[in-house]
Amino acid sequence: MTGFQTVLLLRHELLLILAAVGIIIFDLLLPPEKKTRIIHSSTILFGAVFLLSLIPVESGELFGGSFQENRLTGFMKDILNLAVFIIFLQSGGYLRKKENAHKMGEYFALIIFTLTGMDFMISSGDFLTFFIGLETASIPVAGLVAYDQFKSRSAEAGVKLILLSALSSGVLLFGISMIYGATGSIYFTDIAPGISASPLVILGFIFFVSGMGFKISLVPFHLWTADVYEGAPVNVTAYLSVVSKGAAVFIFAIILFTVFKNIIQVWENVLYALAVLTMTIGNLFAIRQDNIKRFLAFSSIAQAGFILLGIMGTGSLGMTTIVYFLLIYVFTNLAAFGVAAAIYEASGVETISGYKGLYATNPRLSLVMMLALFSLAGIPPVAGFFGKFFLFTSAGSQGYFILILIAVANATVSLYYYLLVVKAMFIDKNDQPVSHFKSPLTMRISLLICSLGIFFVGFASGIFEYIMSLSGMLF
Amino acid sequence: MNILSLFVLVPVLTVVGIMFTGGLKGTRIVAVVGMGIQLLLAAWLVFYYLAVKGSGDLNEMILVSDYTWFPSLNIRYTVGVDGISVSLIALTAVVIFAGVFASWGMDYLPREFFITLILLATGVFGFFISLDLFTLFLFYELAVIPMYLLIGIWGSGPKEMAAMKLTLMLMGGSALLLVGLLGLYFYSAPDGGAFTFNILELAKVHMPSGAQRFFFPLTFVGFGVLGALFPFHTWSPDGHASAPTAVSMLHAGVLMKLGAYGCFRVAIFLMPEAASEMAWIFIILTSISVVYGAFGAIMQKDLKYINAYSSVSHVGLILFALLMMNKTAVNGAILQMISHGLMTALFFALIGMIYGRTHTRNIYEMGGLMKVMPFLGVMYLLGGLASLGLPGFSGFVAEMTIFFGAFQHLDLFHRAATILVVSSIVVTAVYVLRAVGIFMLGQIKNKEHLKLQDAKWHEKLSTITLMIGIIGIGVFPLWLSDTILGSLQPFMDRLSAYLH
Numbered sequence: 019m020t021g022f023q024t025v026l027l028l029r030h031e032l033l034l035i036l037a038a039v040g041i042i043i044f045d046l047l048l049p050p051e052k053k054t055r056i057i058h059s060s061t062i063l064f065g066a067v068f069l070l071s072l073i074p075v076e077s078g079e080l081f082g083g084s085f086q087e088n089r090l091t092g093f094m095k096d097i098l099n100l101a102v103f104i105i106f107l108q109s110g111g112y113l114r115k116k117e118n119a120h121k122m123g124e125y126f127a128l129i130i131f132t133l134t135g136m137d138f139m140i141s142s143g144d145f146l147t148f149f150i151g152l153e154t155a156s157i158p159v160a161g162l163v164a165y166d167q168f169k170s171r172s173a174e175a176g177v178k179l180i181l182l183s184a185l186s187s188g189v190l191l192f193g194i195s196m197i198y199g200a201t202g203s204i205y206f207t208d209i210a211p212g213i214s215a216s217p218l219v220i221l222g223f224i225f226f227v228s229g230m231g232f233k234i235s236l237v238p239f240h241l242w243t244a245d246v247y248e249g250a251p252v253n254v255t256a257y258l259s260v261v262s263k264g265a266a267v268f269i270f271a272i273i274l275f276t277v278f279k280n281i282i283q284v285w286e287n288v289l290y291a292l293a294v295l296t297m298t299i300g301n302l303f304a305i306r307q308d309n310i311k312r313f314l315a316f317s318s319i320a321q322a323g324f325i326l327l328g329i330m331g332t333g334s335l336g337m338t339t340i341v342y343f344l345l346i347y348v349f350t351n352l353a354a355f356g357v358a359a360a361i362y363e364a365s366g367v368e369t370i371s372g373y374k375g376l377y378a379t380n381p382r383l384s385l386v387m388m389l390a391l392f393s394l395a396g397i398p399p400v401a402g403f404f405g406k407f408f409l410f411t412s413a414g415s416q417g418y419f420i421l422i423l424i425a426v427a428n429a430t431v432s433l434y435y436y437l438l439v440v441k442a443m444f445i446d447k448n449d450q451p452v453s454h455f456k457s458p459l460t461m462r463i464s465l466l467i468c469s470l471g472i473f474f475v476g477f478a479s480g481i482f483e484y485i486m487s488l489s490g491m492l493f
Numbered sequence: 494m495n496i497l498s499l500f501v502l503v504p505v506l507t508v509v510g511i512m513f514t515g516g517l518k519g520t521r522i523v524a525v526v527g528m529g530i531q532l533l534l535a536a537w538l539v540f541y542y543l544a545v546k547g548s549g550d551l552n553e554m555i556l557v558s559d560y561t562w563f564p565s566l567n568i569r570y571t572v573g574v575d576g577i578s579v580s581l582i583a584l585t586a587v588v589i590f591a592g593v594f595a596s597w598g599m600d601y602l603p604r605e606f607f608i609t610l611i612l613l614a615t616g617v618f619g620f621f622i623s624l625d626l627f628t629l630f631l632f633y634e635l636a637v638i639p640m641y642l643l644i645g646i647w648g649s650g651p652k653e654m655a656a657m658k659l660t661l662m663l664m665g666g667s668a669l670l671l672v673g674l675l676g677l678y679f680y681s682a683p684d685g686g687a688f689t690f691n692i693l694e695l696a697k698v699h700m701p702s703g704a705q706r707f708f709f710p711l712t713f714v715g716f717g718v719l720g721a722l723f724p725f726h727t728w729s730p731d732g733h734a735s736a737p738t739a740v741s742m743l744h745a746g747v748l749m750k751l752g753a754y755g756c757f758r759v760a761i762f763l764m765p766e767a768a769s770e771m772a773w774i775f776i777i778l779t780s781i782s783v784v785y786g787a788f789g790a791i792m793q794k795d796l797k798y799i800n801a802y803s804s805v806s807h808v809g810l811i812l813f814a815l816l817m818m819n820k821t822a823v824n825g826a827i828l829q830m831i832s833h834g835l836m837t838a839l840f841f842a843l844i845g846m847i848y849g850r851t852h853t854r855n856i857y858e859m860g861g862l863m864k865v866m867p868f869l870g871v872m873y874l875l876g877g878l879a880s881l882g883l884p885g886f887s888g889f890v891a892e893m894t895i896f897f898g899a900f901q902h903l904d905l906f907h908r909a910a911t912i913l914v915v916s917s918i919v920v921t922a923v924y925v926l927r928a929v930g931i932f933m934l935g936q937i938k939n940k941e942h943l944k945l946q947d948a949k950w951h952e953k954l955s956t957i958t959l960m961i962g963i964i965g966i967g968v969f970p971l972w973l974s975d976t977i978l979g980s981l982q983p984f985m986d987r988l989s990a991y992l993h
Contacts, residue, residue, distance in 0.1 A: 338565075397638050398631045407627075407671070411566065414675040419707070422675060426668035433664050437641060437657060445645040445653060479563045486565045 026075045027087045030095045030137045033067045038130040045123025053122055057113055060126040061106040061460065068099040079143060083205055086143040090488040094268045094341060095137050101261045101348040102133055107464035108356045109253045111363040111457065117168070125165065128158040129257060136265035140272070145194045145204040148269065152190070152233070156183045159262065163250040175249025182232065182242045190229025196222030206277045215281045223278065227288055233266035236326070237295040240319050244303070247315035252362055255311055256355035259318040264344045267322075271329050271340050275493055282332065289326050290421060297323030297428040305435045308369045310358045313435070314351070317394060320432055321347065324409055327425055331412025337489040339412040342482050343405040346393065349471030350402055353390035356465050357383050364455040370439055375448030380455070384443045386465050391436040393472045396429055401476035408482070495558035497572040497622045500582065503531050504615040508608050517603040521593065524607045528590045528614075535586035539976075542579045546979055553983050554624065554693065562627075567687045571625040576980035577758075577827055578621045580973060581750060584831050585621065587962055588746040588838045589614045592739035594955035595842045598849070599647070599737070606647055610739060613639040617747050626674045626690040626759065630667070633755070636748060637663045637719075640732070640740065648735040659732035663719055670715025670755075676708035677763060695763050696987060702766050709767035713760040713775060719752030720812050721805045722775070723782040730789075733801035738845025741797065745804045746838035750830045753811045757826070761815060762984055765991045772816045773906065779816065780910050782809025787920035791927070796844045796854045799928055800837065803880065806917060807833045813914055814895040817907070820978070820985050822898025825891055827977045832879075832887035832966055839876045839959040843869055846952050850945045856928055861937035866947040870933050872956050877925040879963050882918055887966035892918065894974070 025032060041060050048055060077088030106126070113122050135154025142148035160183065164176025194204070200218040201209045213219055231239035247255045278285050300320030307313040328339040360383060361376075362368045377384040393402030406429065410422050475481055507527025511520050545555055554573035562570050574582065592610065599606050616636025623629035637660070644656035674690070680700045681689045689695065700708075718725040729749075733741045761768040786806030793799045807829065814826035846869055847862070848854050863870035879886035882893075899911040937943060948956070966973055 392638070398634045403631065403634070408566075410671065410675060411678075414679050417679070419672060419676060423669075423672050423711075426671050427665075430661060430665045430668050434657070434661055437660065440641070441645060441653060441657075444642060445656075479568075482563055483565055 023078065024080060026073070027078050027080055027085070029073065029075065030071045030092070030099070031134055031141075033070055034130050034134045034137065037063055037067050038127045038134070041123055041126050041130070045127075050119075053119055054114060056122045056126070057110050058460075060123075061103070061110075064099075064103055064106055064126075064130070068096070068103050071099060072096060083143045083207065084147045085138070085141050087141050088492065090337070090341070090485075090492055091140050091268075091272075093485065093488055094140055094265075097341070097345050097348060098133060098136060098261050098265055101264065101352060102129060102257070104348070104352045104356075104464045104467060105129070105253055105257050105261070107460040107467075108256070108352070108359055110460045112251060112253055112359065118165075121165070125162070128162050132156075132158045132162075133261065136261070139269050140265060142269070143206055145198070145206075148273075149187075149191060149194065153187060155262070155265065156187065156233075159183075159254075159258065162254045162257070163246055165251050165254060169249075171249040172251070173249075175246045178242055178249075179246050186229045186232035186239070189225050189232075193222045193225025193227075193229060196225065206273070209277050210279055213278065213280050215284050219281065220284055223281070223284065224288070227285075227292070230266060230270045231292065234263055234270060234322050234325075235319050236292050236322055237299040237319065240296070240300070243319060244312045244315045248309055248311045252311065252355060252359040252368075255314070256352055256359070259314065259355070260348055260351050263318065263322065264348070267325055267340060267344060271337060274329060275332060275337065286330060286416075289330055290418070293323050293326035293330070293421065294424055295323075296320065296326065297425060301428050301431045301435075304432070307435075308371055310368050310370055310373075310439075313370060313439070314354060314358070317432065317435070318351065320428065321394070323428070324406060324425060327413040327418075327421065328409040330418055330421070331415050332493075334486065334489040334493040335415055336412050337493055338482065338486045339405075339408040341485050341489065343409055345481070345485075346401040346405040346471070346475050349468045349475065350390050350393040353386055353465060353468035353472060354394065356461060356468060357387040357390070360457040360461050360465075361452055364457065365452045367452055370442050372452065373439065373442045374446040375451035376443040379451050379453055383457075383465075386469055387443060388440050389469060389472050391439055395433045395436040397433075399476065400472050401474075402472070404476035404482075495556065495572060497556050497558070497574060499534060500531070500618040500622055501615055503527060503534065504611050504618060508611050508615070511604055511607050511611070515604065517598075517600055520604045520607045521597060521599075524593045524611060527611065528586070528593050531614075531618075532586045532590045535583045538574070538579055539583050542574070542576065543976065546576070546976075553980070557624070567689055568627045569625050569691065570628055571691055572622040573624045573693075574622060576976040576978075577754075580827065580831055580976055581747075581754060582618065582621050584750070584834045584962075585614065585617050585747045587958060588743055588834060591838060591842060591955040591958050592742045594951045595742060595845055596737070596739040597951045599739075601647065606643070606737075609639045609642050610743070613643070613740075613743060613748075617743075617751065620751055621754070624692050626677065626692065626695075629692075629755075629759075630671065630674055633670075633751060634664070634667055636751060637667065640736075640744065640748075643740045644732060644736045647737040647740070649737070650735045651731070652735040655731040655735035659728040662725060662728040666715045666718025666725065668715075669711045669718075673708045673712030673715055673760070676704060676711070677759075680704050680708075692758065692763070696983070699991070700764060705764040705767035706770070709760060709764040709771060712764070713756055713768070713771075716752045716755035716760060717775075717812065720749055720756060721752075721782065721786075721808050722812060723778050723785060723805075723809065726782060726786070726805045726809075729805050730798050730801040733804065733841070734795060734797040738841060738848075741841035741845070742838040745801070745841060746834040749804065749808045750811075750834055753808060753815065753826070753830055756812060757815050757823070757984075761818065762987060765988050768816075769818060769988075772818065776813065776816050776907070776910050779809045779813040780914050782806065783813060783914045783917045784920070787917040787924065790924040791920065794855050794857055796847070796856060796928065796932070797841070799856075799924060800840045800844065803840075803921065803924065804833070804837050806921070807837070807880075810892070810895060810914065810917075813910075814898060817895075817899045817902065818988055819898050819901055820981055821901060822895055823981055823984065824974055824977055825894030825896075825898050828887070828894055828966070828970070828974060829891035831973065832891040832963070835959050835962040835966075836876055836879050836888060839872070839956060839963065840880070842952075842955055842959065843873050843876065846948065847873075851939075851942060856932040859932040859938065859942065860935045861933070862942065862945075863933045864937065865942060865945045868948045868953065869956075872960065873933065874929055875960065876963070877929055879967070881922040881925050885964070885967045887963045887970075890967060890970040890974075
């Protein structure tokens with residue numbers, strides 16, 4: 019392997035590290051009165067990173083198999099890059115606030131560093147690289163959550179996240195050590211053939227799932243989600259719910275499909291129960307929320323339950339439906355969070371009851387929000403319908419029809435609370451609605467990208483087929 | 494480019510056109526032009542279909558075309574029509590055309606109203622041309638969800654509750670349906686090979702009986718919710734009563750037929766064994782729908798509630814006839830779909846017009862309206878007579894055919910159910926004539942009503958279009974019933990192949 023090939027295989031990670039270091043240095047060089055320049059330059063720089071990483075590279079491995087890169091993992095990283103790019107576009111308005119003037123650079127650097135950790139995690143070929151990637155992705159997030167350091171909620175959320183995150187990492191590591199004890203290796207390729215449903219492996223697996231369940235916020239490991247989402251700045255919440263969760267889902271599926279391939283019965287049973295719990299509890303709690311961030315937190319918990327249905331399908335179909343769903347989820351959820359952020363910055367409103375009468379004053383934002391909510395609920399013709407339908411198809415391919423029945427019942431419940439927001443914006447009357455405002459240009463661009471994604475990713479079957487061809491090569 | 498795809502394309506282009514126009518006048522003109530083209534297309538389709546069949550074409554479906562959409566899952570965009578879908582497309586085109594005229598004075602957010610209304614129609618047209626269950630399901634949900642906004646924003650009375658109740662019940666139904674469709678898909682290749690959503694392909698496969706028993710009730714109830722199957726009918730009275738006029742027309746006139754059509758084309762046709770095994774359960778439920786709906790209508794004071802309960806009763810009759818599973822009864826069921834679609838659209842249009850003048854729908858607050866608005870009064874009475882099954886109108890043709898077909902069963906259960914259901918005709922006469930007697934005839938109760946005016950030109954156009962259909966079917970029933978009968982043969986063949 020030549021040096022250049024190594025660089026190509028590591029293109030996502032290297033570019034991200036370069037970008038992050040570049041942003042830190044640029045931030046140091048800027049005089050205080052010109053600090054806001056960092057916002058646009060970072061966004062543009064990241065856009066360039068995103069485009070450069072798109073170069074197709076054939077698969078390969080590095081560092082003695084610790085780092086596995088192939089077309090599919092490359093595509094997953096591209097999805098995460100895209101999501102972060104959209105989030106950067108949405109962050110401008112928030113970062114320009116006076117109290118953030120001295121720490122704008124850190125915002126971008128921290129996000130990019132966590133993203134690097136996630137990329138390493140997705141490409142990991144052994145449990146050690148996986149764990150290091152996971153930790154790199156977790157610890158800086160606490161700093162981001164506590165970004166509004168003088169708001170007690172934000173600081174509290176940061177502390178909650180770091181404590182619980184440490185606990186879950188411990189549990190996860192304990193599980194990994196048991197699996198190491200049972201199989202004698204930390205390399206995925208060595209573990210896979212020798213693994214059997216022995217008590218030690220099952221115990222280790224349960225610990226592993228508990229640790230991952232925390233990152234993906236599956237019930238009953240979800241208790242941190244609502245508080246942290248509510249306390250963190252809106253853009254960071256968007257990052258947590260889309261990028262953080264997405265990366266964890268990707269590697270979770272990869273490990274289940276490769277490492278634990280031989281004990282499929284064990285993990286399908288565990289996932290069955292988790293899926294039912296996650297969908298149901300997430301939905302029931304979402305109904306009662308008025309704060310839009312808490313609302314989206316519980317909605318994203320419920321969505322994680324649906325994703326598990328895709329994982330149940332296993333094989334290339336399962337992997338394809340998950341990646342496809344998460345691509346759609348990026349556009350959908352970021353549209354919802356983008357609108358929430360725009361409204362919060364302009365008016366300070368972050369409750370659903372405060373959205374009443376929004377259509378009269380801000381019709382475009384309301385329409386984007388409605389589109390996003392319909393996509394989350396899985397209503398045609400928007401992309402969410404296709405995403406969810408294929409997740410169900412994936413579960414159906416293994417004959418889990420009762421599970422699908424539970425899932426569709428949950429989808430109907432979720433429609434109820436998504437419609438409550440639509441009702442607030444379009445139907446309810448309000449004497450003092452959020453007054454008309456114009457959001458920054460970057461925010462409008464980001465919402466346009468999201469709306470286009472919501473509209474076309476579903477119809478464009480080519481994207482689905484492309485992912486199918488990528489995962490077909492692996493599973 | 495397949496000509497059938499125009500039925501989806503024209504409404505979509507109309508929607509785009511409306512987006513770029515403003516104000517009530519501009520939008521309604523675009524809507525009328527779009528739906529007028531749609532009506533002409535539908536008329537052309539009817540004549541084309543008759544010509545093709547007349548020339549001896551024996552294909553089950555005509556104008557079939559097939560595009561691969563998601564190759565790896567074998568999801569295709571397949572369209573094609575037979576006599577049944579042609580007649581339902583024609584019905585839809587007539588009702589939506591009349592519906593646009595019925596919303597002529599929609600001054601609150603007119604652009605959004607027409608966009609949502611036509612989006613709903615897009616779903617309906619797409620549903621009737623689809624031969625692939627995936628696109629069928631997509632269009633089905635597309636037809637349901639705009640209802641929420643249409644009722645919630647432009648409705649009257651307890652509209653938020655009604656809109657939410659209707660949407661959740663219908664989407665709950667479609668959730669069950671989704672499981673049923675996935676079941677059909679994954680049992681479509683018993684000998685290996687690719688799974689398929691294509692109805693014509695699925696009709697060649699024999700699904701295992703055990704699987705049929707699990708998936709048939711899900712599919713039937715899933716579609717049945719939209720057909721107001723007892724006990725899942727409760728969305729219908731509230732929803733129809735709160736909806737704006739054009740939406741009630743389209744919903745009761747066409748959308749409820751989506752449910753019945755789905756029960757016929759998907760549930761019974763593709764899973765005949767389970768259908769005949771479980772028919773007795775659903776015959777009982779639909780008999781309750783018919784009788785209960787009719788009695789429910791007697792008790793109502795609100796004109797829209799009367800008509801909504803009457804719809805529960807009449808659409809229940811369609812499902813009842815489908816479950817009889819013989820040629821005459823099923824033919825009657827399809828006739829009833831068309832006939833009830835026209836009648837109920839006419840009723841809701843008239844009720845909307847009357848309400849627009851009197852600002853009440855309570856029949857006890859009105860009286861003697863025939864004197865001040867003779868045109869609307871006569872139309873209402875004619876519609877009522879059609880509804881109670883007077884010969885010369887479409888209702889008589891459809892109901893007679895259904896009862897003939899149902900009575901062909903020789904066993905006690907079917908006979909008893911039929912006799913029970915026939916008795917609903919009497920009840921229908923009671924509620925129709927009672928309502929007419931109270932609010933149309935007699936003395937004028939409210940002096941203010943003396944100042945009211947009769948129908949304007951666009952209202953006349955809207956009602957006359959529908960009335961022509963009703964009388965046309967009543968006088969020349971063979972024309973329509975031949976169109977349908979020709980297409981029933983594959984259905985009957987499949988039933989007899991698996992049942993006897």
